[in-house]
Amino acid sequence: MNLHLNRQLAALKYGLVWRKPGFLARMTGFYLKSFVVRQQQPLRYVDFAVDYACNLKCAHCFKTTLETNDKHPRLQVSQYKRIAQECVDLGAIHLSLQGGEVTLLKNLEDLIRSMSPQRVLVSLTTNGTMITPSLAQRLYAWGVDQLNISIDSFIPEEHDQFRGVKGAWEKTFAGLKTARQAGLNVQVNTTVSKFNLYTTGFLDLVDYCIDNRILLNIVLAAPSGNWDANIDAILDTADMRCVRALIQSSAYVRQDMDSIVLGRGCPAMKEAIYITPFGDVLCCPFIHVSFGNLHEESLRTIVDRGLQYPFLQAHAKQCLVAEERVFIDKYLSKTFERTNLPAGCEEIFGLPKDVAAEYTLPNPVVVADNEVASVIAEWRRRCNNCETTQAFSH
Numbered sequence: 001m002n003l004h005l006n007r008q009l010a011a012l013k014y015g016l017v018w019r020k021p022g023f024l025a026r027m028t029g030f031y032l033k034s035f036v037v038r039q040q041q042p043l044r045y046v047d048f049a050v051d052y053a054c055n056l057k058c059a060h061c062f063k064t065t066l067e068t069n070d071k072h073p074r075l076q077v078s079q080y081k082r083i084a085q086e087c088v089d090l091g092a093i094h095l096s097l098q099g100g101e102v103t104l105l106k107n108l109e110d111l112i113r114s115m116s117p118q119r120v121l122v123s124l125t126t127n128g129t130m131i132t133p134s135l136a137q138r139l140y141a142w143g144v145d146q147l148n149i150s151i152d153s154f155i156p157e158e159h160d161q162f163r164g165v166k167g168a169w170e171k172t173f174a175g176l177k178t179a180r181q182a183g184l185n186v187q188v189n190t191t192v193s194k195f196n197l198y199t200t201g202f203l204d205l206v207d208y209c210i211d212n213r214i215l216l217n218i219v220l221a222a223p224s225g226n227w228d229a230n231i232d233a234i235l236d237t238a239d240m241r242c243v244r245a246l247i248q249s250s251a252y253v254r255q256d257m258d259s260i261v262l263g264r265g266c267p268a269m270k271e272a273i274y275i276t277p278f279g280d281v282l283c284c285p286f287i288h289v290s291f292g293n294l295h296e297e298s299l300r301t302i303v304d305r306g307l308q309y310p311f312l313q314a315h316a317k318q319c320l321v322a323e324e325r326v327f328i329d330k331y332l333s334k335t336f337e338r339t340n341l342p343a344g345c346e347e348i349f350g351l352p353k354d355v356a357a358e359y360t361l362p363n364p365v366v367v368a369d370n371e372v373a374s375v376i377a378e379w380r381r382r383c384n385n386c387e388t389t390q391a392f393s394h
């Protein structure tokens with residue numbers, strides 16, 4: 001069967017939330033518009049970073065450069081309610097909470113309930129260490145459908161070294177199993193970098209997820225936050241051929257680039273946005289540039305501003321922040337070695353017409369169908385020889 005169709009079926013397994021008829025009706029309308037009328041939805045997914053406090057100390061964490069903000073106060077629950085409504089009005093069918101570590105928050109129930117959980121799919125992105133049976137049951141009752149749990153190696157010591165806390169892996173895996181028992185869908189998020197692509201820890205994680213029919217979302221290493229300017233971590237074209245082959249070989253391996261409605265490409269701003277705890281709207285969690293602030297403007301106004309930039313209008317076929325060296329050198333590098341981000345969009349990109357004149361989108365990395373098996377065989381050989389190490393120390 002066609003892989004795109006297989007992927008949609010795997011996604012449907014996560015999306016068919018029978019207890020939420022309001023959401024199912026909206027999702028059906030969304031897909032009908034997209035596939036039958038073939039009309040691009042303006043917005044599909046919103047990532048709310050609600051608080052940056054955390055119990056782990058990950059080597060790579062992108063949040064560190066977004067943590068301090070002296071320009072705007074934190075958003076309050078009543079404001080989240082209004083913003084979630086704006087997201088729904090713009091078409092969003094999936095709202096997600098992350099941080100920091102959201103499971104530490106005392107007002108998590110209020111935050112979830114402010115997201116109109118009956119009308120949208122609700123997910124939490126979490127390190128999974130705090131998921132007890134009682135919390136998992138409460139999350140389900142509050143309207144959470146899916147946990148995106150971050151695991152960076154199948155080898156406990158490697159994961160713990162990367163996450164900066166001993167014993168994290170054991171708690172995370174226990175959390176994963178507990179969540180599934182409570183009826184929550186689980187997606188594993190794994191950060192893939194030069195340091196772990198060719199390791200047995202990554203290989204075994206891929207096999208575990210495929211064998212257990214758990215979606216494995218590959219998050220490409222991005223030079224942001226703690227990995228600010230860390231170009232050594234990011235994948236090159238040969239590495240990306242392995243990633244593409246993996247995705248092409250299984251409907252259970254994906255990247256955000258594979259979730260867009262009409263094919264494959266970067267969803268930033270058109271289909272997906274990231275909102276900081278201070279109300280700044282970013283096109284992507286890793287590009288620390290604000291297109292406007294929700295204390296001052298409506299979401300519609302901010303998204304429309306972002307969509308004037310040509311690289312956000314089109315579906316770029318490479319990840320701008322993790323693959324596209326020209327974009328990184330030309331624009332992202334202006335955010336390196338700075339605190340108090342996000343910077344303003346005009347400061348980093350100039351005006352949309354300037355970008356149109358000076359930047360063209362790159363070609364995709366392509367693996368032909370008849371090459372997939374050999375690329376994967378070579379990747380497995382290199383993993384079994386463990387050609388890279390998890391050089392994840394701080």
Ligand SMILES: C[S@@+](CC[C@H](N)C(=O)[O-])C[C@H]1O[C@@H](n2cnc3c(N)ncnc32)[C@H](O)[C@@H]1O
Nearest residue numbers: 060061062099100125126127150189221222227
């Ligand atoms: C900032 S964390 C917040 C949610 C939660 N604490 C967790 O670890 O899943 C969200 C996701 O971003 C990933 N991440 C953080 N910094 C990154 C970077 N520089 N490059 C790629 N992924 C990164 C994490 O591994 C995690 O999957």
Ligand code: SF4
Nearest residue numbers: 054056058061100127
């Ligand atoms: S990646 Fe997640 S768990 Fe790790 S420090 Fe960042 S917010 Fe915390």
